[in-house]
Amino acid sequence: MKVLSRRHVLASAAAAAVLPAGAAYGDARRRPLAIERVTLASAQADKPALPDALIVVRDGKIEYAGPRAGRSTPSDAKRIDGQGKWAIPALIDMHVHAPQLGLASGRNVAADPRTAAQDALLPYLANGIQAVFNLSGTVDTMALGAMTAAGFVDGPAIINAALIDGSPPVRPGTRVAATAEAARAWVSDIAYEGYRFVKVYSRLELNVLAAIIDEARKQNLRVVGHIPNSARGQIEKALVPGFDMVAHAEEFAKQSPELSDADISRFAALSRASGTKLIATLTCFEWIARQTRSVASLDSLDAMKYLPAAVRNEWRAGNPYARNSTPERIERFDRFVDFHRRLVKAFRVAGVPVLAGTDSMIPGLVPGFSLHDELESLVAAGISSNEALAAATVEASAALGLADTGVLEAGKRANILLLDADPNADIRNSRRINGFVREGAWIARADLDKRLAGLAKRNA
Numbered sequence: 427m428k429v430l431s432r433r434h435v436l437a438s439a440a441a442a443a444v445l446p447a448g449a450a451y452g453d454a455r456r457r458p459l460a461i462e463r464v465t466l467a468s469a470q471a472d473k474p475a476l477p478d479a480l481i482v483v484r485d486g487k488i489e490y491a492g493p494r495a496g497r498s499t500p501s502d503a504k505r506i507d508g509q510g511k512w513a514i515p516a517l518i519d520m521h522v523h524a525p526q527l528g529l530a531s532g533r534n535v536a537a538d539p540r541t542a543a544q545d546a547l548l549p550y551l552a553n554g555i556q557a558v559f560n561l562s563g564t565v566d567t568m569a570l571g572a573m574t575a576a577g578f579v580d581g582p583a584i585i586n587a588a589l590i591d592g593s594p595p596v597r598p599g600t601r602v603a604a605t606a607e608a609a610r611a612w613v614s615d616i617a618y619e620g621y622r623f624v625k626v627y628s629r630l631e632l633n634v635l636a637a638i639i640d641e642a643r644k645q646n647l648r649v650v651g652h653i654p655n656s657a658r659g660q661i662e663k664a665l666v667p668g669f670d671m672v673a674h675a676e677e678f679a680k681q682s683p684e685l686s687d688a689d690i691s692r693f694a695a696l697s698r699a700s701g702t703k704l705i706a707t708l709t710c711f712e713w714i715a716r717q718t719r720s721v722a723s724l725d726s727l728d729a730m731k732y733l734p735a736a737v738r739n740e741w742r743a744g745n746p747y748a749r750n751s752t753p754e755r756i757e758r759f760d761r762f763v764d765f766h767r768r769l770v771k772a773f774r775v776a777g778v779p780v781l782a783g784t785d786s787m788i789p790g791l792v793p794g795f796s797l798h799d800e801l802e803s804l805v806a807a808g809i810s811s812n813e814a815l816a817a818a819t820v821e822a823s824a825a826l827g828l829a830d831t832g833v834l835e836a837g838k839r840a841n842i843l844l845l846d847a848d849p850n851a852d853i854r855n856s857r858r859i860n861g862f863v864r865e866g867a868w869i870a871r872a873d874l875d876k877r878l879a880g881l882a883k884r885n886a
């Protein structure tokens with residue numbers, strides 16, 4: 427078990443070796459930034475939008491965000507005209523699978539590590555995403571996270587969760603715990619390796635899950651993941667305090683043979699009592715259902731051009747959903763989609779936090795772009811635009827323990843999206859990004875578009 431720890435040390439060394447002396451955001455940070463006459467769009471139910479506002483950013487932090495009246499713009503600031511525009515906190519995707527680029531081992535990196543990392547993360551950046559919750563954390567994605575944290579690569583902060591499964595594991599090569607003792611040892615290792623989250627998976631026995639949750643609390647880690655198959659018919663034994671987040675609405679569908687509203691009410695009450703949040707991943711299963719119908723559904727995805735050719739081929743030629751399609755399966759998956767929407771709405775009404783996550787890099791889920799699909803899906807499920815934005819900003823940052831971001835308030839880190847239209851009037855307007863203040867540095871739309879065009883060309 428100590429092998430992973432040793433590899434982690436190597437990864438840190440590998441990441442350090444490619445890091446330059448100065449961070450990429452450094453220069454832009456020195457000059458303050460002022461967004462004038464902007465509307466602060468609300469991403470919190472109890473906070474109405476504020477028109478004619480001023481945002482001042484200095485040294486990577488929000489110095490002021492509030493009414494413009496009576497405030498003057500600092501004379502040395504770069505001024506951005508926010509008239510007719512809306513500001514929201516930059517977004518957080520609560521369920522992704524970050525690329526495994528071979529950064530830690532040095533293997534599989536065709537280009538130089540910086541280009542490989544930048545190309546993989548650009549779609550997140552171009553979609554206004556400041557942080558991603560990576561639910562397949564490895565020594566390699568820890569190295570990638572170190573590169574973005576240092577500003578060596580422009581991309582989202584990467585928060586990694588390390589997976590533990592039961593025996594035999596769903597995927598070979600994962601940490602396996604068949605006993606409570608083995609589980610506690612893994613959790614210890616995971617804490618030592620620098621993770622803040624443990625991901626629990628489908629094959630765990632209930633007593634082993636309980637040991638993971640208990641040990642995680644002792645090690646100050648949070649627990650996220652699947653509801654193990656062993657909980658079928660006794661879900662209350664899995665939904666216990668300390669199981670912090672369920673990774674998909676689908677996990678509940680698997681626990682409801684009839685896909686019934688009665689089960690939804692019970693699951694909502696149990697989740698509320700245990701303090702377990704829900705990462706919805708609605709768009710993920712909607713894409714699975716579409717591809718089960720036909721792989722040609724992917725043709726509508728213009729953003730696929732930003733993925734490497736190998737990934738595009740894999741999604742089409744090796745598509746697991748199209749390959750296993752039957753009329754019964756199509757029908758069942760449509761019923762799942764409907765169940766997930768009812769579940770999300772009911773959880774929200776019951777006061778269970780619902781978080782916006784995509785499962786990006788599952789076929790159909792293009793990094794970055796898919797988070798805007800998820801926001802649309804959340805609204806289609808019957809929650810308000812305002813709540814959908816909260817699910818990808820303030821509630822997401824709270825769930826990740828990122829106290830210094832996710833809201834537009836003085837003292838928070840400056841991660842801000844400037845939109846060309848009001849996202850509360852129509853959630854699709856979250857895509858209309860005019861510019862992105864990333865850790866205090868202004869990135870204009872034209873710059874993002876230029877970089878995306880370059881990426882599409884390299885991946886052609």
Ligand SMILES: [Zn+2]
Nearest residue numbers: 521522561785
């Ligand atoms: Zn996933």
